[in-house]
Amino acid sequence: MDAATTGPVAPAAYQGAPGAYSESAAWALLGPNAPLLPCVTLRDVFDAVASGRASQAVVPVENTLAGAVPEAAELIVAHDVAVAGETIVQIDHVLAAPNGLRLPALRRVLSHPVALAQCTRFFQDHPAITAVPVFDTAGAVPLALAADDHATAAIASRRAAALHGAQILAEGFQDHVENWTRFLLVTPASERSAPPVWPHKAMIACRLRHEPGALARALTPVAARGVNLTRIESRPIHGRPFEYQFLLELQADRDGQDLQPAIDDLAREASWLRVLGIFTPAPPLA
Amino acid sequence: MDAATTGPVAPAAYQGAPGAYSESAAWALLGPNAPLLPCVTLRDVFDAVASGRASQAVVPVENTLAGAVPEAAELIVAHDVAVAGETIVQIDHVLAAPNGLRLPALRRVLSHPVALAQCTRFFQDHPAITAVPVFDTAGAVPLALAADDHATAAIASRRAAALHGAQILAEGFQDHVENWTRFLLVTPASERSAPPVWPHKAMIACRLRHEPGALARALTPVAARGVNLTRIESRPIHGRPFEYQFLLELQADRDGQDLQPAIDDLAREASWLRVLGIFTPAPPLA
Numbered sequence: 001m002d003a004a005t006t007g008p009v010a011p012a013a014y015q016g017a018p019g020a021y022s023e024s025a026a027w028a029l030l031g032p033n034a035p036l037l038p039c040v041t042l043r044d045v046f047d048a049v050a051s052g053r054a055s056q057a058v059v060p061v062e063n064t065l066a067g068a069v070p071e072a073a074e075l076i077v078a079h080d081v082a083v084a085g086e087t088i089v090q091i092d093h094v095l096a097a098p099n100g101l102r103l104p105a106l107r108r109v110l111s112h113p114v115a116l117a118q119c120t121r122f123f124q125d126h127p128a129i130t131a132v133p134v135f136d137t138a139g140a141v142p143l144a145l146a147a148d149d150h151a152t153a154a155i156a157s158r159r160a161a162a163l164h165g166a167q168i169l170a171e172g173f174q175d176h177v178e179n180w181t182r183f184l185l186v187t188p189a190s191e192r193s194a195p196p197v198w199p200h201k202a203m204i205a206c207r208l209r210h211e212p213g214a215l216a217r218a219l220t221p222v223a224a225r226g227v228n229l230t231r232i233e234s235r236p237i238h239g240r241p242f243e244y245q246f247l248l249e250l251q252a253d254r255d256g257q258d259l260q261p262a263i264d265d266l267a268r269e270a271s272w273l274r275v276l277g278i279f280t281p282a283p284p285l286a
Numbered sequence: 287m288d289a290a291t292t293g294p295v296a297p298a299a300y301q302g303a304p305g306a307y308s309e310s311a312a313w314a315l316l317g318p319n320a321p322l323l324p325c326v327t328l329r330d331v332f333d334a335v336a337s338g339r340a341s342q343a344v345v346p347v348e349n350t351l352a353g354a355v356p357e358a359a360e361l362i363v364a365h366d367v368a369v370a371g372e373t374i375v376q377i378d379h380v381l382a383a384p385n386g387l388r389l390p391a392l393r394r395v396l397s398h399p400v401a402l403a404q405c406t407r408f409f410q411d412h413p414a415i416t417a418v419p420v421f422d423t424a425g426a427v428p429l430a431l432a433a434d435d436h437a438t439a440a441i442a443s444r445r446a447a448a449l450h451g452a453q454i455l456a457e458g459f460q461d462h463v464e465n466w467t468r469f470l471l472v473t474p475a476s477e478r479s480a481p482p483v484w485p486h487k488a489m490i491a492c493r494l495r496h497e498p499g500a501l502a503r504a505l506t507p508v509a510a511r512g513v514n515l516t517r518i519e520s521r522p523i524h525g526r527p528f529e530y531q532f533l534l535e536l537q538a539d540r541d542g543q544d545l546q547p548a549i550d551d552l553a554r555e556a557s558w559l560r561v562l563g564i565f566t567p568a569p570p571l572a
Contacts, residue, residue: 062522063522064522064524064527064528065522065524066522067356067521067522070353113399133419175524176524176525178524178525178526178527180527180528182528212509212512212513212514212515212539213505213509213510213514213515215505215509215515215518216502216505216506216508216509216515217509219499219501219502219505220502220506222502223498223499223501223502223503224499226498227498228498228499229498229499229501229502230528231520231530232501232518232520233519233520234517234518234519235353236348236349236350236351236352236353238350238351238461238462238464239462239464240464241350241464241466242350242466242468242516244517253498
């Protein structure tokens with residue numbers, strides 16, 4: 001159908017509501033005019049790409065306080081997609097509340113579980129205030145306003161607070177100022193383009209033989225080529241208790257020429273390996 | 287005070303309510319008559335040990351479907367405690383409901399977030415049923431009964447369902463039958479006893495120099511000694527974005543003699559290292 005080929009570009013899917021940090025990451029990766037599709041869960045994001053309702057996706061992969069977002073990596077492995085880019089977004093929470101609410105009256109604070117975990121100090125200092133997990137930081141703001149009980153606030157971005165006309169009760173609300181989330185740009189595998197020029201970064205899923213020394217043997221030739229292992233995560237293999245699948249990120253330190261040979265070295269030691277993507281990181285977005 | 291030394295032993299703390307899988311793990315590790323202290327959060331568990339209200343703790347460290355319980359490892363690292371043992375418990379969920387509730391009327395299912403994640407297939411097949419996270423599997427059963435709306439059930443152990451007189455609507459409720467959780471026995475560091483005899487297992491937290499090849503260099507001498515790296519997890523270091531602390535588990539395959547030299551090798555490559563415990567695993571509890 002002509003409309004499908006000449007019509008508007010399908011949007012990029014992200015998890016959360018307008019005002020979410022994922023939305024900022026999508027703008028950083030795709031430009032401020034890119035059409036976006038907010039989704040309730042990460043699974044919905046990947047479903048949107050698989051069905052064609054979204055052309056690509058922007059998903060969080062790790063946070064410098066909370067650690068990995070394992071579901072994101074597992075959904076990438078489970079789908080026919082490729083990682084095509086990444087960006088890093090500074091997470092700077094505010095406490096957003098209905099106008100007129102004052103801190104002593106506060107009893108409930110809504111936010112995404114990871115955002116709640118980034119603000120544990122506040123909840124330790126205020127044991128009478130309950131942390132209530134909801135699906136998204138930005139989506140927590142209208143929920144807190146709708147509660148209309150003069151006792152409910154939300155942890156979200158300044159942008160989400162402004163979008164909904166909430167007052168800001170507290171700024172810099174997270175436990176630690178160094179709070180960054182890394183987001184990946186995920187495209188259908190069929191659209192995987194030629195690897196970019198320097199600096200190359202590769203994201204790989206692999207399984208090693210279940211024997212002593214397997215990981216050391218797999219990593220040694222990679223290190224010998226001067227390729228840096230920037231991250232390693234082990235995830236369970238369903239149906240094979242206490243065996244693991246590894247998610248590795250490799251970064252070439254010179255012209256990217258060593259990256260493919262290092263991946264080939266790894267593949268020789270692996271019982272299974274899939275290159276999830278080779279891409280060039282974007283600069284951090286503060 | 288005499289009462290403190292001759293009185294009853296302080297209980298072992300666990301997260302959850304009676305009927306929880308953690309309670310089964312505590313019985314496996316400490317015997318069926320050990321006094322236990324149920325706690326709402328993992329943080330409460332460690333607070334109970336730190337304050338002396340509990341003599342020790344039993345905490346989950348990983349599940350074969352959901353992966354690591356990162357908060358448990360971080361609380362161990364943050365406290366003056368040692369890992370003194372481990373056991374593996376089979377997780378076999380039932381759908382527990384008030385008497386008279388039938389599946390078509392079901393609208394809400396309460397459980398611990400990890401248990402909900404282990405039953406994603408059910409929620410995909412029943413989009414009209416909402417998964418509601420609560421603090422514990424066993425604690426979800428009385429909550430579901432108290433809802434008294436003929437529409438709310440809980441995912442929990444058969445034992446938790448029986449404790450509260452709930453009917454069992456479905457058995458073997460998790461996505462995959464190979465569903466096991468590994469639990470650690472955690473004691474105050476001052477009570478760390480002599481390392482046990484064969485087979486030795488060690489749990490270690492360390493930071494490596496932030497340079498290419500650091501992990502390969504650290505693991506190679508360990509492998510050369512025939513000591514098996516049974517698990518590796520990287521966790522963020524707060525305040526140092528995108529640098530990582532590793533949690534390693536090593537297992538000696540012969541008489542345990544090689545374990546300490548392997549730890550010494552690792553310590554030479556590490557910028558910081560702490561042995562969290564050397565212990566003998568207990569057999570799995572099915």
